[in-house]
Amino acid sequence: MRNRLKVLRAERDWTQGDLARELAVSRQTVNAIETEKYDPSLPLAFKIARVFQLKIEDIFIEEETNK
Amino acid sequence: MEPRKNGSFWTVCFGSSPRERQTAGWFSVASLVWAASWVAAAYIFKNRLVAAPASLAVAAVPGVFAVTMVLVFMRYLRELDELQRRIQLGALAFSLGATWVAIATYPLFETAGAPKADAAPYIFLMVLAYMVGNIVAWVRYR
Numbered sequence: 001m002r003n004r005l006k007v008l009r010a011e012r013d014w015t016q017g018d019l020a021r022e023l024a025v026s027r028q029t030v031n032a033i034e035t036e037k038y039d040p041s042l043p044l045a046f047k048i049a050r051v052f053q054l055k056i057e058d059i060f061i062e063e064e065t066n067k
Numbered sequence: 068m069e070p071r072k073n074g075s076f077w078t079v080c081f082g083s084s085p086r087e088r089q090t091a092g093w094f095s096v097a098s099l100v101w102a103a104s105w106v107a108a109a110y111i112f113k114n115r116l117v118a119a120p121a122s123l124a125v126a127a128v129p130g131v132f133a134v135t136m137v138l139v140f141m142r143y144l145r146e147l148d149e150l151q152r153r154i155q156l157g158a159l160a161f162s163l164g165a166t167w168v169a170i171a172t173y174p175l176f177e178t179a180g181a182p183k184a185d186a187a188p189y190i191f192l193m194v195l196a197y198m199v200g201n202i203v204a205w206v207r208y209r
Contacts, residue, residue, distance in 0.1 A: 025148040026087075032150055032208045041149050 002061045006034045008052050022051050087151075090143040097139045101132040150208065158200025165196035 009019055016034070020027040023044065032038035033048075039060075040048065049056045108125050111117055117125055144155055169192050177183055 026151060028208060029148050029150040037208055038150050038153075044149060 001039045001063060002036060003033065004059055004061070005030070005048070008054075008059065009034075012052075019051070023047055087143070087146050090139065090146055094136070094139045094143050097132065097136040101129060101136045104132045105129040154201065154204040154208065157204055158197050161200035161203075162193050162197040166193040 016027045016030045020030045045056050
């Protein structure tokens with residue numbers, strides 16, 4: 001699954017540490033999601049969407065629907 | 068939560084918040100205390116320093132520390148975030164699998180003439196496989 005987390009974070013001028021604090025996860029988790037090595041759970045995806053005030057599908061893009 | 072430097076082995080595998088690090092530290096202390104108590108108990112029995120019923124208490128002490136170690140580790144797992152928990156699950160699964168294979172296989176080698184093994188090599192293998200599992204996760208998620 002692809003995502004726009006890095007772009008959205010950069011738009012707000014947040015560091016990975018800032019976002020990690022907002023989400024109450026480690027910076028490594030934010031990094032792993034951004035580099036698409038790890039797909040977050042549904043509760044964490046909702047939390048990310050809430051932090052950015054967007055819908056989940058505006059942040060996470062399923063590979064097949066992107067084709 | 069104050070995240071540490073990105074991608075270090077310690078933070079990827081053992082958590083990044085002060086609370087996670089504190090619990091991981093307690094787990095390390097509990098592990099060392101258990102190992103020390105086990106070695107001490109083995110020494111006492113080998114040199115016949117105590118007789119029954121005191122020997123029963125000496126035998127029970129490492130067990131108490133082992134239970135404490137497990138409880139601290141479970142608390143540590145609860146404090147991790149979902150990726151770190153997934154890393155630990157993978158490392159524990161690898162450790163359990165490697166140890167199970169050894170326990171199920173090595174007795175056949177003993178029957179075929181290989182040296183007899185007590186519990187120590189299996190415990191060592193379990194710890195080693197757990198560490199390897201963490202290193203693999205570190206390489207994957209750094």
